[in-house]
Amino acid sequence: ETGVTQSPTHLIKTRGQQVTLRCSSQSGHNTVSWYQQALGQGPQFIFQYYREEENGRGNFPPRFSGLQFPNYSSELNVNALELDDSALYLCASRTGGEQFFGPGTRLTVL
Amino acid sequence: AQSVTQLDSHVSVSEGTPVLLRCNYSSSYSPSLFWYVQHPNKGLQLLLKYTSAATLVKGINGFEAEFKKSETSFHLTKPSAHMSDAAEYFCVVSAYSGTYKYIFGTGTRLKVLA
Numbered sequence A: 001e002t003g004v005t006q007s008p009t010h011l012i013k014t015r016g017q018q019v020t021l022r023c024s025s026q027s028g029h030n031t032v033s034w035y036q037q038a039l040g041q042g043p044q045f046i047f048q049y050y051r052e053e054e055n056g057r058g059n060f061p062p063r064f065s066g067l068q069f070p071n072y073s074s075e076l077n078v079n080a081l082e083l084d085d086s087a088l089y090l091c092a093s094r095t096g097g098e099q100f101f102g103p104g105t106r107l108t109v110l
Numbered sequence B: 001a002q003s004v005t006q007l008d009s010h011v012s013v014s015e016g017t018p019v020l021l022r023c024n025y026s027s028s029y030s031p032s033l034f035w036y037v038q039h040p041n042k043g044l045q046l047l048l049k050y051t052s053a054a055t056l057v058k059g060i061n062g063f064e065a066e067f068k069k070s071e072t073s074f075h076l077t078k079p080s081a082h083m084s085d086a087a088e089y090f091c092v093v094s095a096y097s098g099t100y101k102y103i104f105g106t107g108t109r110l111k112v113l114a
Helices: none
Strands: A005-007 A010-013 A019-024 A031-037 A045-048 A053-057 A064-068 A073-078 A087-094 A103-109 B005-006 B010-014 B019-021 B023-026 B032-038 B046-050 B056-058 B064-068 B074-076 B089-096 B098-104 B108-113
Touching: A005 A087, A019 A087, A019 A103, A019 B046, A031 A064, A031 A073, A031 B005, A031 B098, A045 B098, A045 B108, A053 B032, A073 A087, A087 B108, B005 B089, B010 B019, B019 B056, B023 B032, B032 B074, B046 B056, B046 B074, B074 B089
Parallel strands: A010 A103, B010 B108
Antiparallel strands: A005 A019, A019 A073, A031 A045, A031 A087, A045 A053, A064 A073, A087 A103, B005 B023, B019 B074, B023 B074, B032 B046, B032 B089, B056 B064, B064 B074, B089 B098, B089 B108
16 A cells, blocks of 8 residues: 555546546655556656646646645646546655555546 | 657566566666556556666565666566566656656556466
């Protein structure tokens, strides 16, 4: 167990809807990153938050947004869902160089 | 820019035989390198990491990897495969350029035959 938890574990949405995924970081970790893992692919970096500010972003459109709270927990929000957004969404927390991953949220967009 | 290439998308070995999963990296900075394993419907588990200390890195479950700067490689090995090793393996490079960012390879699916 990494101490990183995510909710919900599974989610089904329809195209055009909005979704919020949640992540609780390991205690003391002030940095959280989010990844999208499509079926059969490696995880792709979405963005990273450090002390409530976004400080790194991958090649994802603005409809992917996030928040980090004072207790370092985090949310990933996706607006205007598309079929290709169906994936496993992973969050990872760290302080320093090593990341600890949560179990992921499986999002299905119909 | 950083990148990582996993040279085999699928590897099959017989139980009890050696495992070799190949990874080449590219990094403009002194990299940190990691191997993660992902079992079906599970999260990512860290097997081992290289962070500029010893070039031969030992990890969990009998896995090890050797950092070879001249070859820009970080191959994962295990002397004897076990059925429970069947999973997806990811090589990851991380370097600091304003922020740490993990770049994942496309993964190698390891199949262990009885």
